[in-house]
Amino acid sequence: MAKVKVGIPQGTRDFGPDVVRKRNYIFNTIRNVFELYGFQPLETPAMENLDTLLGKYGDEGDKLIFKILNNGLNDPSNIDKAKAAFENVLKGKNDRDLTERALKYDLTIPFARYVAMNHNQLSFPFKRYQIQPVWRADRPQKGRYREFYQCDADVVGSNSLLNELELALIYHQVFNQLGIKHYELRINHRKILTALAELCGGAERMNDIAVSIDKLDKIGLEKVKDELKTKGLNEKQLGVIEKYLGIGGNNAEKINAVNDLIGANESGKKGIGEIKYLINAEPGPLNSPLIIDFTLARGLNYYTGTIFEAKAPPEIKIGSIGGGGRYDDLTGLFGVPNIPGVGISFGVDRIYDVMEELNLFPAEVHVGIQVLFFNLGENESKAAFSLMQQLRGKNTRCELYHENVKFDKQFKYAEKKNIPYAIIIGSKELEEKSCTIKNLLQGSQQTISHQELLNYDF
RNA sequence: GUAGCCAUAGCUCAGCUGGUUAGAGCAUCAGAUUGUGGUUCUGAGGGUCGUGGGUUCGAACCCCAUUGGUUACCCCA
Numbered sequence: 001m002a003k004v005k006v007g008i009p010q011g012t013r014d015f016g017p018d019v020v021r022k023r024n025y026i027f028n029t030i031r032n033v034f035e036l037y038g039f040q041p042l043e044t045p046a047m048e049n050l051d052t053l054l055g056k057y058g059d060e061g062d063k064l065i066f067k068i069l070n071n072g073l074n075d076p077s078n079i080d081k082a083k084a085a086f087e088n089v090l091k092g093k094n095d096r097d098l099t100e101r102a103l104k105y106d107l108t109i110p111f112a113r114y115v116a117m118n119h120n121q122l123s124f125p126f127k128r129y130q131i132q133p134v135w136r137a138d139r140p141q142k143g144r145y146r147e148f149y150q151c152d153a154d155v156v157g158s159n160s161l162l163n164e165l166e167l168a169l170i171y172h173q174v175f176n177q178l179g180i181k182h183y184e185l186r187i188n189h190r191k192i193l194t195a196l197a198e199l200c201g202g203a204e205r206m207n208d209i210a211v212s213i214d215k216l217d218k219i220g221l222e223k224v225k226d227e228l229k230t231k232g233l234n235e236k237q238l239g240v241i242e243k244y245l246g247i248g249g250n251n252a253e254k255i256n257a258v259n260d261l262i263g264a265n266e267s268g269k270k271g272i273g274e275i276k277y278l279i280n281a282e283p284g285p286l287n288s289p290l291i292i293d294f295t296l297a298r299g300l301n302y303y304t305g306t307i308f309e310a311k312a313p314p315e316i317k318i319g320s321i322g323g324g325g326r327y328d329d330l331t332g333l334f335g336v337p338n339i340p341g342v343g344i345s346f347g348v349d350r351i352y353d354v355m356e357e358l359n360l361f362p363a364e365v366h367v368g369i370q371v372l373f374f375n376l377g378e379n380e381s382k383a384a385f386s387l388m389q390q391l392r393g394k395n396t397r398c399e400l401y402h403e404n405v406k407f408d409k410q411f412k413y414a415e416k417k418n419i420p421y422a423i424i425i426g427s428k429e430l431e432e433k434s435c436t437i438k439n440l441l442q443g444s445q446q447t448i449s450h451q452e453l454l455n456y457d458f
Numbered sequence: 459g460u461a462g463c464c465a466u467a468g469c470u471c472a473g474c475u476g477g478u479u480a481g482a483g484c485a486u487c488a489g490a491u492u493g494u495g496g497u498u499c500u501g502a503g504g505g506u507c508g509u510g511g512g513u514u515c516g517a518a519c520c521c522c523a524u525u526g527g528u529u530a531c532c533c534c535a
Contacts, residue, residue, distance in 0.1 A: 007526075060533050063459090106535090134535090139459090141529060148535065211533095298534095310535095320535055347535030376493075411495030426493060440495075 011138070011146025018366060023149075025365050026178065026348050026355070027131060030151045033174050034129035037166055039153045042128040044110040050094060050102045056109045056333065058207075058301050064136045066103040066146075073098070103135035107152040108302075108330070108343060115156055115341075116334035124157025124339070131348075143318040143350050152324075154343030156331070161277050164306050167324065167344045168278065168290060171310055174346065179360040182313040183321070184289050188296035189275050190304050190325070192258065195268030196244055200237040203267075209233075209241070210297035216245055217295070247294055251279050254292045274306060304328040308344055312354045321354060322346045370458045371398035371421045372414045374407070384425045387435065387450060396458055414440055421458060 073082045085097035131151045155163045197206035247257040262268035305326030324344030331339045373384040424436040438445035
Protein backbone atom coordinates (compact mmCIF):
# COMPACT_ATOMS: atom_id res chain seq x y z
CA MET A 1 0.00 0.00 0.00
CA ALA A 2 1.69 3.14 -1.16
CA LYS A 3 1.36 6.01 1.25
CA VAL A 4 -0.47 8.76 -0.51
CA LYS A 5 0.58 12.22 0.43
CA VAL A 6 -2.46 14.04 1.70
CA GLY A 7 -2.80 17.41 3.26
CA ILE A 8 -4.75 20.61 3.35
CA PRO A 9 -3.64 24.06 2.23
CA GLN A 10 -1.40 26.08 4.45
CA GLY A 11 -3.23 28.06 7.07
CA THR A 12 -6.43 26.03 6.83
CA ARG A 13 -7.67 23.49 9.35
CA ASP A 14 -10.01 20.57 9.75
CA PHE A 15 -12.25 20.80 12.78
CA GLY A 16 -12.96 17.55 14.59
CA PRO A 17 -16.19 16.92 16.53
CA ASP A 18 -14.92 18.34 19.82
CA VAL A 19 -13.60 21.45 18.17
CA VAL A 20 -16.77 22.06 16.19
CA ARG A 21 -18.81 21.81 19.38
CA LYS A 22 -16.66 24.41 21.05
CA ARG A 23 -16.69 26.67 18.02
CA ASN A 24 -20.47 26.40 17.83
CA TYR A 25 -20.66 27.42 21.45
CA ILE A 26 -18.90 30.66 20.53
CA PHE A 27 -20.95 31.18 17.38
CA ASN A 28 -24.20 30.63 19.23
CA THR A 29 -23.27 33.04 21.99
CA ILE A 30 -22.40 35.77 19.53
CA ARG A 31 -25.44 35.11 17.36
CA ASN A 32 -27.79 35.30 20.33
CA VAL A 33 -26.38 38.62 21.46
CA PHE A 34 -26.59 40.04 17.94
CA GLU A 35 -30.22 39.00 17.77
CA LEU A 36 -30.89 40.51 21.19
CA TYR A 37 -29.77 43.86 19.87
CA GLY A 38 -32.01 43.66 16.84
CA PHE A 39 -29.58 42.61 14.14
CA GLN A 40 -30.75 40.41 11.29
CA PRO A 41 -28.80 37.67 9.56
CA LEU A 42 -27.24 38.03 6.13
CA GLU A 43 -25.00 35.81 4.05
CA THR A 44 -23.03 36.66 0.94
CA PRO A 45 -21.08 34.41 -1.46
CA ALA A 46 -17.63 33.07 -0.71
CA MET A 47 -16.36 34.88 -3.78
CA GLU A 48 -16.85 38.39 -5.07
CA ASN A 49 -15.90 40.11 -8.27
CA LEU A 50 -12.29 41.14 -7.93
CA ASP A 51 -13.21 44.76 -8.72
CA THR A 52 -15.48 44.82 -5.70
CA LEU A 53 -12.60 44.05 -3.36
CA LEU A 54 -9.57 45.71 -4.90
CA GLY A 55 -8.51 49.04 -3.49
CA LYS A 56 -10.63 48.80 -0.36
CA TYR A 57 -8.04 47.48 2.06
CA GLY A 58 -4.94 49.46 1.13
CA ASP A 59 -1.97 48.25 -0.87
CA GLU A 60 -1.00 45.61 1.67
CA GLY A 61 -4.55 44.36 1.79
CA ASP A 62 -4.78 44.04 -1.97
CA LYS A 63 -1.77 41.76 -1.96
CA LEU A 64 -3.47 39.44 0.51
CA ILE A 65 -6.62 38.87 -1.54
CA PHE A 66 -6.92 35.30 -2.79
CA LYS A 67 -7.61 35.53 -6.51
CA ILE A 68 -9.41 32.86 -8.46
CA LEU A 69 -8.07 31.83 -11.84
CA ASN A 70 -10.60 32.13 -14.66
CA ASN A 71 -11.92 29.00 -16.27
CA GLY A 72 -11.39 28.26 -19.92
CA LEU A 73 -7.91 29.77 -20.16
CA ASN A 74 -6.76 26.84 -22.27
CA ASP A 75 -9.44 27.45 -24.87
CA PRO A 76 -7.46 27.92 -28.13
CA SER A 77 -9.46 30.98 -29.08
CA ASN A 78 -8.48 32.71 -25.82
CA ILE A 79 -4.90 31.64 -25.62
CA ASP A 80 -3.36 34.88 -26.84
CA LYS A 81 -5.53 36.91 -24.53
CA ALA A 82 -4.58 34.68 -21.61
CA LYS A 83 -0.87 35.02 -22.39
CA ALA A 84 -1.11 38.79 -22.62
CA ALA A 85 -3.03 38.86 -19.37
CA PHE A 86 -0.40 36.75 -17.69
CA GLU A 87 2.30 39.16 -18.81
CA ASN A 88 0.29 41.93 -17.22
CA VAL A 89 -0.01 40.05 -13.96
CA LEU A 90 3.74 39.43 -13.90
CA LYS A 91 4.13 43.20 -13.99
CA GLY A 92 2.03 43.44 -10.85
CA LYS A 93 -1.19 44.51 -12.54
CA ASN A 94 -4.52 42.76 -12.43
CA ASP A 95 -6.08 41.53 -15.58
CA ARG A 96 -9.67 40.42 -15.98
CA ASP A 97 -8.66 38.00 -18.71
CA LEU A 98 -6.77 35.96 -16.14
CA THR A 99 -8.73 36.49 -12.94
CA GLU A 100 -11.95 38.32 -12.30
CA ARG A 101 -13.13 36.76 -9.05
CA ALA A 102 -11.64 36.54 -5.59
CA LEU A 103 -12.40 35.01 -2.20
CA LYS A 104 -13.80 37.55 0.18
CA TYR A 105 -11.32 39.23 2.47
CA ASP A 106 -13.73 40.49 5.09
CA LEU A 107 -17.47 40.80 5.57
CA THR A 108 -17.80 44.56 5.57
CA ILE A 109 -17.05 45.28 1.92
CA PRO A 110 -19.35 42.53 0.61
CA PHE A 111 -22.00 43.93 2.95
CA ALA A 112 -21.48 47.41 1.53
CA ARG A 113 -21.81 45.93 -1.95
CA TYR A 114 -25.07 44.26 -0.88
CA VAL A 115 -26.43 47.49 0.55
CA ALA A 116 -25.47 49.39 -2.61
CA MET A 117 -27.27 46.81 -4.74
CA ASN A 118 -30.38 46.71 -2.55
CA HIS A 119 -30.66 50.17 -1.05
CA ASN A 120 -34.04 50.70 -2.65
CA GLN A 121 -35.58 47.75 -0.88
CA LEU A 122 -33.95 48.15 2.49
CA SER A 123 -35.48 50.17 5.25
CA PHE A 124 -32.95 52.18 7.13
CA PRO A 125 -31.33 52.03 9.53
CA PHE A 126 -30.50 48.51 8.42
CA LYS A 127 -28.90 46.32 11.06
CA ARG A 128 -27.39 43.06 9.92
CA TYR A 129 -25.09 40.45 11.34
CA GLN A 130 -23.05 38.04 9.32
CA ILE A 131 -21.08 34.96 10.39
CA GLN A 132 -18.98 33.53 7.60
CA PRO A 133 -15.45 32.53 6.70
CA VAL A 134 -13.06 34.93 5.01
CA TRP A 135 -9.71 34.26 3.36
CA ARG A 136 -6.40 36.06 3.44
CA ALA A 137 -3.21 35.05 1.65
CA ASP A 138 -1.14 35.85 4.71
CA ARG A 139 1.74 33.86 6.16
CA PRO A 140 0.12 31.79 8.88
CA GLN A 141 1.46 32.00 12.41
CA LYS A 142 0.09 32.02 15.93
CA GLY A 143 -3.49 33.22 15.85
CA ARG A 144 -3.31 33.85 12.14
CA TYR A 145 -4.97 31.65 9.59
CA ARG A 146 -5.63 31.81 5.89
CA GLU A 147 -9.24 30.81 6.36
CA PHE A 148 -11.00 32.15 9.41
CA TYR A 149 -14.43 33.21 10.56
CA GLN A 150 -15.62 36.68 11.24
CA CYS A 151 -18.78 37.61 13.06
CA ASP A 152 -19.83 41.09 12.05
CA ALA A 153 -22.61 43.37 13.14
CA ASP A 154 -23.15 46.62 11.26
CA VAL A 155 -25.72 49.38 11.24
CA VAL A 156 -26.05 51.43 8.09
CA GLY A 157 -28.13 54.50 7.45
CA SER A 158 -27.71 56.13 10.82
CA ASN A 159 -25.34 58.75 12.15
CA SER A 160 -26.43 58.29 15.73
CA LEU A 161 -23.77 57.61 18.30
CA LEU A 162 -26.27 55.33 19.99
CA ASN A 163 -25.12 52.74 17.49
CA GLU A 164 -21.53 52.98 18.67
CA LEU A 165 -22.74 52.68 22.21
CA GLU A 166 -24.77 49.56 21.46
CA LEU A 167 -21.90 47.95 19.60
CA ALA A 168 -19.61 48.56 22.55
CA LEU A 169 -22.22 46.94 24.78
CA ILE A 170 -22.35 43.94 22.45
CA TYR A 171 -18.63 43.46 22.92
CA HIS A 172 -19.08 43.53 26.68
CA GLN A 173 -22.00 41.18 26.69
CA VAL A 174 -20.39 38.61 24.41
CA PHE A 175 -17.09 38.54 26.26
CA ASN A 176 -18.84 38.38 29.60
CA GLN A 177 -20.99 35.48 28.50
CA LEU A 178 -17.96 33.64 27.18
CA GLY A 179 -16.20 34.23 30.48
CA ILE A 180 -13.35 36.24 29.01
CA LYS A 181 -12.20 38.66 31.68
CA HIS A 182 -9.44 41.23 31.43
CA TYR A 183 -10.00 41.90 27.77
CA GLU A 184 -9.64 45.50 26.73
CA LEU A 185 -11.92 47.48 24.50
CA ARG A 186 -9.87 50.32 23.09
CA ILE A 187 -11.37 53.22 21.23
CA ASN A 188 -10.06 56.10 19.23
CA HIS A 189 -11.38 58.39 16.55
CA ARG A 190 -10.13 58.77 13.03
CA LYS A 191 -10.87 62.48 13.10
CA ILE A 192 -8.45 62.91 15.97
CA LEU A 193 -5.82 61.26 13.84
CA THR A 194 -6.79 63.52 10.96
CA ALA A 195 -6.37 66.56 13.16
CA LEU A 196 -2.97 65.33 14.21
CA ALA A 197 -1.98 64.84 10.59
CA GLU A 198 -3.16 68.34 9.72
CA LEU A 199 -0.91 69.73 12.44
CA CYS A 200 1.91 67.71 10.94
CA GLY A 201 1.81 68.79 7.36
CA GLY A 202 -1.54 67.70 5.96
CA ALA A 203 -4.41 65.28 6.22
CA GLU A 204 -3.00 63.09 3.47
CA ARG A 205 -0.26 62.09 5.85
CA MET A 206 -2.73 60.48 8.22
CA ASN A 207 -2.15 56.91 7.12
CA ASP A 208 1.63 57.16 7.36
CA ILE A 209 1.41 58.73 10.76
CA ALA A 210 -1.22 56.32 12.01
CA VAL A 211 0.76 53.27 10.94
CA SER A 212 3.84 54.53 12.75
CA ILE A 213 2.29 55.65 16.01
CA ASP A 214 0.35 52.41 16.19
CA LYS A 215 3.68 50.70 16.82
CA LEU A 216 4.47 52.77 19.90
CA ASP A 217 4.17 50.04 22.50
CA LYS A 218 6.07 47.64 20.28
CA ILE A 219 9.12 49.63 19.18
CA GLY A 220 9.16 52.62 21.52
CA LEU A 221 9.03 56.38 21.07
CA GLU A 222 12.46 56.89 19.54
CA LYS A 223 11.94 54.40 16.76
CA VAL A 224 8.52 55.80 15.97
CA LYS A 225 10.13 59.22 15.62
CA ASP A 226 12.90 57.81 13.44
CA GLU A 227 10.33 56.19 11.21
CA LEU A 228 8.33 59.40 10.91
CA LYS A 229 11.47 61.38 10.19
CA THR A 230 12.19 59.18 7.19
CA LYS A 231 8.60 59.77 6.12
CA GLY A 232 9.39 63.48 5.94
CA LEU A 233 8.24 65.04 9.20
CA ASN A 234 10.30 67.98 10.50
CA GLU A 235 11.46 68.58 14.06
CA LYS A 236 8.53 70.77 15.00
CA GLN A 237 6.07 68.21 13.71
CA LEU A 238 7.88 65.44 15.55
CA GLY A 239 7.50 67.55 18.66
CA VAL A 240 3.74 67.54 18.21
CA ILE A 241 3.78 63.78 17.73
CA GLU A 242 5.84 63.32 20.85
CA LYS A 243 3.40 65.37 22.89
CA TYR A 244 0.51 63.42 21.43
CA LEU A 245 2.10 60.10 22.23
CA GLY A 246 2.96 61.26 25.71
CA ILE A 247 -0.70 61.59 26.60
CA GLY A 248 -1.55 59.32 29.48
CA GLY A 249 -3.64 58.98 32.61
CA ASN A 250 -7.26 57.97 32.88
CA ASN A 251 -9.81 58.58 30.16
CA ALA A 252 -10.79 62.05 31.39
CA GLU A 253 -7.18 63.15 31.67
CA LYS A 254 -6.47 61.87 28.20
CA ILE A 255 -9.37 63.83 26.78
CA ASN A 256 -8.17 67.04 28.42
CA ALA A 257 -4.66 66.54 27.18
CA VAL A 258 -5.67 65.82 23.60
CA ASN A 259 -8.04 68.76 23.69
CA ASP A 260 -5.14 71.06 24.56
CA LEU A 261 -3.18 69.71 21.65
CA ILE A 262 -5.69 69.52 18.80
CA GLY A 263 -8.94 70.89 20.22
CA ALA A 264 -8.68 73.99 18.03
CA ASN A 265 -8.76 71.88 14.89
CA GLU A 266 -12.20 71.33 13.34
CA SER A 267 -11.80 67.58 12.89
CA GLY A 268 -10.16 67.28 16.25
CA LYS A 269 -13.03 69.01 17.97
CA LYS A 270 -15.57 66.67 16.40
CA GLY A 271 -13.60 63.54 17.20
CA ILE A 272 -12.99 64.53 20.78
CA GLY A 273 -16.67 65.36 21.24
CA GLU A 274 -17.76 61.94 20.07
CA ILE A 275 -15.25 60.07 22.18
CA LYS A 276 -16.33 62.09 25.16
CA TYR A 277 -19.95 61.21 24.54
CA LEU A 278 -19.15 57.49 24.46
CA ILE A 279 -17.05 57.55 27.57
CA ASN A 280 -19.70 59.43 29.52
CA ALA A 281 -22.71 57.64 28.07
CA GLU A 282 -21.33 54.25 28.85
CA PRO A 283 -23.80 52.76 31.34
CA GLY A 284 -22.32 51.67 34.61
CA PRO A 285 -23.63 48.16 35.21
CA LEU A 286 -21.28 46.45 32.84
CA ASN A 287 -18.39 48.36 34.32
CA SER A 288 -16.76 48.46 31.00
CA PRO A 289 -13.06 48.40 30.33
CA LEU A 290 -13.48 51.04 27.67
CA ILE A 291 -10.05 52.53 27.22
CA ILE A 292 -9.14 55.54 25.16
CA ASP A 293 -6.03 54.77 23.15
CA PHE A 294 -4.94 57.60 20.88
CA THR A 295 -2.34 55.40 19.22
CA LEU A 296 -4.97 52.99 17.96
CA ALA A 297 -5.10 53.29 14.18
CA ARG A 298 -6.52 50.16 12.52
CA GLY A 299 -5.43 49.33 9.06
CA LEU A 300 -8.61 49.21 7.02
CA ASN A 301 -8.68 52.57 5.38
CA TYR A 302 -12.41 53.01 5.02
CA TYR A 303 -12.91 54.02 8.64
CA THR A 304 -13.66 57.69 9.20
CA GLY A 305 -15.07 57.98 12.73
CA THR A 306 -14.88 56.06 15.97
CA ILE A 307 -12.66 53.01 15.82
CA PHE A 308 -12.74 50.01 18.14
CA GLU A 309 -10.33 47.29 18.92
CA ALA A 310 -10.94 44.41 21.30
CA LYS A 311 -7.72 43.04 22.70
CA ALA A 312 -7.22 39.62 24.21
CA PRO A 313 -6.21 39.44 27.86
CA PRO A 314 -2.57 40.56 27.96
CA GLU A 315 -1.28 37.21 29.25
CA ILE A 316 -2.18 35.73 25.91
CA LYS A 317 -0.07 37.21 23.21
CA ILE A 318 -2.54 37.03 20.41
CA GLY A 319 -3.44 40.69 20.06
CA SER A 320 -6.70 41.73 18.56
CA ILE A 321 -9.79 39.53 18.87
CA GLY A 322 -12.15 42.00 17.32
CA GLY A 323 -12.35 45.38 15.75
CA GLY A 324 -14.55 47.84 14.01
CA GLY A 325 -15.46 51.42 13.46
CA ARG A 326 -17.52 54.02 11.69
CA TYR A 327 -17.36 54.69 7.99
CA ASP A 328 -19.14 57.67 6.49
CA ASP A 329 -19.60 56.53 2.99
CA LEU A 330 -18.75 52.91 2.37
CA THR A 331 -21.43 52.39 -0.28
CA GLY A 332 -20.18 55.47 -2.07
CA LEU A 333 -17.46 53.23 -3.41
CA PHE A 334 -20.22 51.38 -5.22
CA GLY A 335 -22.03 54.41 -6.51
CA VAL A 336 -24.58 54.89 -3.74
CA PRO A 337 -23.51 57.87 -1.64
CA ASN A 338 -24.65 59.13 1.75
CA ILE A 339 -25.19 55.91 3.60
CA PRO A 340 -23.09 56.09 6.74
CA GLY A 341 -22.50 53.08 8.90
CA VAL A 342 -20.72 51.61 11.84
CA GLY A 343 -19.83 48.02 12.63
CA ILE A 344 -17.82 45.61 14.69
CA SER A 345 -16.31 42.22 14.12
CA PHE A 346 -15.40 39.26 16.30
CA GLY A 347 -12.48 37.02 15.35
CA VAL A 348 -13.84 33.63 16.37
CA ASP A 349 -10.68 31.69 15.67
CA ARG A 350 -8.65 33.86 17.99
CA ILE A 351 -11.39 33.93 20.60
CA TYR A 352 -11.28 30.13 20.45
CA ASP A 353 -7.53 30.13 21.03
CA VAL A 354 -7.93 32.49 23.97
CA MET A 355 -10.68 30.38 25.55
CA GLU A 356 -8.69 27.23 25.01
CA GLU A 357 -5.65 28.69 26.74
CA LEU A 358 -7.70 30.02 29.63
CA ASN A 359 -9.78 26.85 29.86
CA LEU A 360 -13.06 28.70 29.54
CA PHE A 361 -15.19 26.15 27.71
CA PRO A 362 -17.87 24.70 29.98
CA ALA A 363 -17.87 20.92 30.35
CA GLU A 364 -21.41 20.61 28.93
CA VAL A 365 -20.06 21.58 25.55
CA HIS A 366 -18.67 18.08 25.16
CA VAL A 367 -21.77 16.04 25.86
CA GLY A 368 -23.07 14.62 22.65
CA ILE A 369 -24.93 11.33 23.01
CA GLN A 370 -26.70 10.97 26.34
CA VAL A 371 -27.58 7.29 26.33
CA LEU A 372 -25.90 4.18 24.95
CA PHE A 373 -27.97 1.00 24.62
CA PHE A 374 -25.82 -2.07 25.01
CA ASN A 375 -26.08 -4.73 22.37
CA LEU A 376 -26.52 -8.19 23.90
CA GLY A 377 -27.86 -10.18 21.01
CA GLU A 378 -30.47 -10.14 18.30
CA ASN A 379 -33.70 -10.25 20.35
CA GLU A 380 -32.26 -8.05 23.08
CA SER A 381 -31.19 -5.37 20.64
CA LYS A 382 -34.59 -5.42 18.94
CA ALA A 383 -36.19 -4.46 22.23
CA ALA A 384 -33.47 -1.90 22.80
CA PHE A 385 -33.99 -0.43 19.37
CA SER A 386 -37.67 0.08 19.90
CA LEU A 387 -37.07 1.76 23.26
CA MET A 388 -34.35 3.89 21.75
CA GLN A 389 -36.67 5.19 19.06
CA GLN A 390 -39.21 6.17 21.72
CA LEU A 391 -36.54 8.01 23.68
CA ARG A 392 -35.41 9.78 20.54
CA GLY A 393 -39.02 10.81 20.05
CA LYS A 394 -38.72 12.48 23.42
CA ASN A 395 -35.66 14.37 22.30
CA THR A 396 -33.05 12.26 24.05
CA ARG A 397 -29.89 11.68 22.05
CA CYS A 398 -29.14 7.97 22.01
CA GLU A 399 -27.35 5.24 20.20
CA LEU A 400 -27.39 1.43 20.11
CA TYR A 401 -24.01 -0.25 20.07
CA HIS A 402 -23.56 -1.58 16.55
CA GLU A 403 -22.68 -5.18 17.35
CA ASN A 404 -22.89 -7.78 20.06
CA VAL A 405 -19.45 -7.74 21.64
CA LYS A 406 -17.97 -7.99 25.09
CA PHE A 407 -19.22 -5.59 27.75
CA ASP A 408 -15.75 -4.35 28.16
CA LYS A 409 -15.73 -2.93 24.66
CA GLN A 410 -19.14 -1.34 24.92
CA PHE A 411 -18.21 0.34 28.18
CA LYS A 412 -15.03 1.68 26.75
CA TYR A 413 -16.89 3.05 23.77
CA ALA A 414 -19.29 4.89 26.07
CA GLU A 415 -16.43 6.23 28.10
CA LYS A 416 -14.54 7.47 25.11
CA LYS A 417 -17.56 9.25 23.71
CA ASN A 418 -18.42 10.78 27.05
CA ILE A 419 -21.81 9.12 27.22
CA PRO A 420 -23.25 9.48 30.73
CA TYR A 421 -25.84 6.66 30.69
CA ALA A 422 -25.75 3.03 29.60
CA ILE A 423 -28.89 0.95 29.24
CA ILE A 424 -28.55 -2.80 29.48
CA ILE A 425 -31.22 -5.11 28.22
CA GLY A 426 -30.20 -8.77 28.47
CA SER A 427 -32.19 -12.00 28.57
CA LYS A 428 -33.26 -11.36 32.16
CA GLU A 429 -34.53 -7.84 31.46
CA LEU A 430 -36.09 -9.04 28.22
CA GLU A 431 -38.14 -11.58 30.11
CA GLU A 432 -39.40 -9.22 32.80
CA LYS A 433 -39.76 -6.28 30.36
CA SER A 434 -37.40 -4.10 32.30
CA CYS A 435 -34.05 -2.52 31.69
CA THR A 436 -30.99 -1.73 33.71
CA ILE A 437 -29.87 1.85 33.61
CA LYS A 438 -26.37 2.66 34.70
CA ASN A 439 -24.98 6.08 35.42
CA LEU A 440 -21.46 5.79 34.14
CA LEU A 441 -20.22 8.87 35.91
CA GLN A 442 -21.32 7.72 39.36
CA GLY A 443 -21.15 3.99 38.74
CA SER A 444 -24.63 3.48 40.17
CA GLN A 445 -27.30 1.42 38.48
CA GLN A 446 -30.92 0.34 38.91
CA THR A 447 -33.43 -1.79 37.12
CA ILE A 448 -36.57 0.01 36.01
CA SER A 449 -39.58 -0.62 33.82
CA HIS A 450 -39.80 0.55 30.23
CA GLN A 451 -42.31 3.19 31.21
CA GLU A 452 -40.00 4.53 33.88
CA LEU A 453 -37.21 4.70 31.36
CA LEU A 454 -39.32 6.76 28.98
CA ASN A 455 -40.05 9.23 31.75
CA TYR A 456 -36.48 9.28 32.99
CA ASP A 457 -34.93 12.69 33.39
CA PHE A 458 -31.54 12.48 31.65
C1' G B 459 8.04 39.36 0.49
C1' U B 460 12.29 38.73 4.68
C1' A B 461 14.46 35.73 8.75
C1' G B 462 14.97 31.83 12.56
C1' C B 463 13.66 26.92 14.36
C1' C B 464 11.72 21.94 13.54
C1' A B 465 10.75 17.09 10.73
C1' U B 466 12.29 9.72 14.12
C1' A B 467 5.89 4.40 15.30
C1' G B 468 -1.16 6.53 14.82
C1' C B 469 0.18 10.74 18.87
C1' U B 470 4.08 13.16 22.23
C1' C B 471 9.03 12.70 22.14
C1' A B 472 14.31 10.31 23.52
C1' G B 473 18.39 8.77 20.58
C1' C B 474 25.66 10.60 23.72
C1' U B 475 31.44 14.18 19.83
C1' G B 476 28.77 9.68 13.33
C1' G B 477 29.58 3.07 15.32
C1' U B 478 26.15 -3.60 15.17
C1' U B 479 19.54 -5.36 14.90
C1' A B 480 16.62 2.80 16.16
C1' G B 481 13.93 3.22 21.77
C1' A B 482 10.08 5.01 25.66
C1' G B 483 5.25 6.71 27.16
C1' C B 484 0.36 7.08 25.38
C1' A B 485 -2.96 4.92 21.78
C1' U B 486 -4.46 0.24 19.10
C1' C B 487 -5.24 -5.17 19.17
C1' A B 488 -5.25 -9.91 22.01
C1' G B 489 -5.33 -12.44 26.79
C1' A B 490 -5.92 -12.65 32.43
C1' U B 491 -12.05 -11.50 32.85
C1' U B 492 -18.43 -15.77 28.59
C1' G B 493 -23.60 -9.91 32.17
C1' U B 494 -20.62 -4.79 34.56
C1' G B 495 -16.02 -0.20 32.20
C1' G B 496 -12.43 3.43 34.19
C1' U B 497 -7.19 0.34 37.92
C1' U B 498 -3.58 -3.53 37.31
C1' C B 499 -0.70 -7.41 34.85
C1' U B 500 1.03 -10.21 30.32
C1' G B 501 1.81 -10.28 25.18
C1' A B 502 1.51 -8.47 19.99
C1' G B 503 1.45 -5.43 15.70
C1' G B 504 3.39 -0.91 13.93
C1' G B 505 9.34 3.01 11.43
C1' U B 506 13.19 2.55 3.67
C1' C B 507 14.37 8.23 10.74
C1' G B 508 9.95 14.04 5.39
C1' U B 509 12.15 13.47 0.17
C1' G B 510 16.57 13.59 -3.21
C1' G B 511 21.69 13.92 -3.52
C1' G B 512 26.74 14.30 -1.21
C1' U B 513 30.91 13.39 2.59
C1' U B 514 32.51 8.68 5.14
C1' C B 515 34.83 2.04 5.98
C1' G B 516 30.06 3.41 8.34
C1' A B 517 24.79 8.66 8.50
C1' A B 518 18.59 9.43 12.25
C1' C B 519 23.13 12.44 13.55
C1' C B 520 27.67 16.19 9.19
C1' C B 521 26.97 19.14 4.18
C1' C B 522 23.76 20.76 -0.07
C1' A B 523 19.05 20.93 -2.29
C1' U B 524 13.84 20.24 -1.89
C1' U B 525 9.00 19.71 0.48
C1' G B 526 6.00 20.38 4.66
C1' G B 527 5.21 22.47 9.55
C1' U B 528 6.08 26.37 12.99
C1' U B 529 7.58 31.23 15.01
C1' A B 530 8.89 36.34 14.31
C1' C B 531 9.05 40.85 11.03
C1' C B 532 5.62 43.45 7.51
C1' C B 533 0.46 43.57 7.98
C1' C B 534 -3.70 41.90 10.50
C1' A B 535 -8.77 38.97 13.25
